[in-house]
Amino acid sequence: MAALFLSFQRWAARAALALGLCLSLMLSACGADSTGLSGNYVEDTVAVADALITTVAISADDPGRSEAESRARGLINGYMARYRPQSAVNGLASFTTMQTALNSLAGHYANYPNRPVPELLKERVSKELRKAETAASRGA
Numbered sequence: 001m002a003a004l005f006l007s008f009q010r011w012a013a014r015a016a017l018a019l020g021l022c023l024s025l026m027l028s029a030c031g032a033d034s035t036g037l038s039g040n041y042v043e044d045t046v047a048v049a050d051a052l053i054t055t056v057a058i059s060a061d062d063p064g065r066s067e068a069e070s071r072a073r074g075l076i077n078g079y080m081a082r083y084r085p086q087s088a089v090n091g092l093a094s095f096t097t098m099q100t101a102l103n104s105l106a107g108h109y110a111n112y113p114n115r116p117v118p119e120l121l122k123e124r125v126s127k128e129l130r131k132a133e134t135a136a137s138r139g140a
Contacts, residue, residue: 036075037082041089045098045136048079049129052105056125060116073109076102094135101128 037044055072058065080102083089090096105125108117117125 037078039082041083041086042136042139044079044082045094046133048075049098049101049133051075052101053126053129056105056117056122065116066114069109069113073106076106092135093140094132094138097128097135098132101125101132104128 037048052072052075055068058068062068080099083095084099090099101124104121105117108115108121
């Protein structure tokens with residue numbers, strides 16, 4: 001009987017270890033940030049703004065435009081999901097300016113997915129993104 005109890009204990013210990021490893025792997029995979037954002041507000045604001053300015057500047061006949069716009073939509077969603085709920089950030093002037101630019105660009109991509117960004121929208125969004133970059137770098 002003691003041998004049976006001892007083998008059950010070994011089995012239970014191995015099962016608990018296996019369960020712990022599985023949970024650890026699952027949690028670490030779910031926690032990965034697929035957007036490439038660092039978590040540093042200033043760095044992320046500058047990086048996202050630069051990436052979006054570059055994407056908006058792509059010509060209408062460029063074969064990589066749709067892929068770049070798809071990445072831009074992912075960046076917009078990731079940035080807003082990360083920083084909109086943070087009260088320390090979402091009251092800053094740089095964030096509200098960035099949010100305005102991102103909403104305009106996201107609205108265009110959602111409503112006109114196969115059309116290039118119009119010149120007036122390009123100019124306005126680029127100006128707002130540069131303004132948000134500058135303000136974020138200054139801490140505003």
